[in-house]
Amino acid sequence: MSKRVSPRHSRVSQLRMRAAVLAAGLGASVALGAGVAAADTTLNVAASSTTASAVQNQAAAQAKAAADTAAKTKKAAETAKQAAAKKAAAKKAAAKKVTSWVDPVKKYKLSASFNQAGGMWSHKHSGQDYAVPQGTEVVAAHGGTVVKTGGNGAGDGPAYGNAVVIKHGNGTYSQYAHLSRVDVRVGQVVSTGQHIALSGNTGNSSGPHLHFEIRTTANYGTAIDPVSFLRAQGVTV
Known part of the structure; x- marks a missing residue:
């Protein structure tokens, strides 16, 4: 003989089942919401990290670009400074070449x-003698124009032997x-040190040397x- 289940007991069971299902559904929703929140937090952290x-x-690229620009600017300034210094030096050297005087021999x-008085000259010595070996190079003591050349002292007398006279811009x-060889001609323009x-031993000379004069006329x-x-003139003699 089977037991009968009362209607009241059946309704209580149904209510309990529904409550359990509802609770389970609520728990699942809470769990799902927590998972979504956690995922959002992870994405936000990752996005923030990527942005930073x-x-x-x-910032690093901008700093490097600024450093490169500064380096290029500095290099350009140094290059310009060096070019200006080189130009100034060349100008100074050119000016010195035009205005300076040098010894006629080395x-x-x-x-x-x-x-100086002596038996070698009818009057006192008219210049300065530089004792040098025969064939020593003779250069223009200053830039100017050749006005006299040749034997017989270039017209000043046989005592001078072969001679050259140069006119300078300062009067x-x-x-x-006493030259052994003359390598310029009348009218030729020469520069300082050219x-x-x-040198030689021509004319009234007791040995190889250069006779050098500075004159107020030719x-x-x-x-x-x-x-x-x-x-x-600043020349060490």
């Missing part, structure tokens, strides 16, 4: 001096005598002390 990294990369020994003249002749009889003159 992009900002850092951009590696010499001074021998007979200006205004002075230089003379080079080769003009070779002709004999107007000489001044050449050593004092050159020293006044």
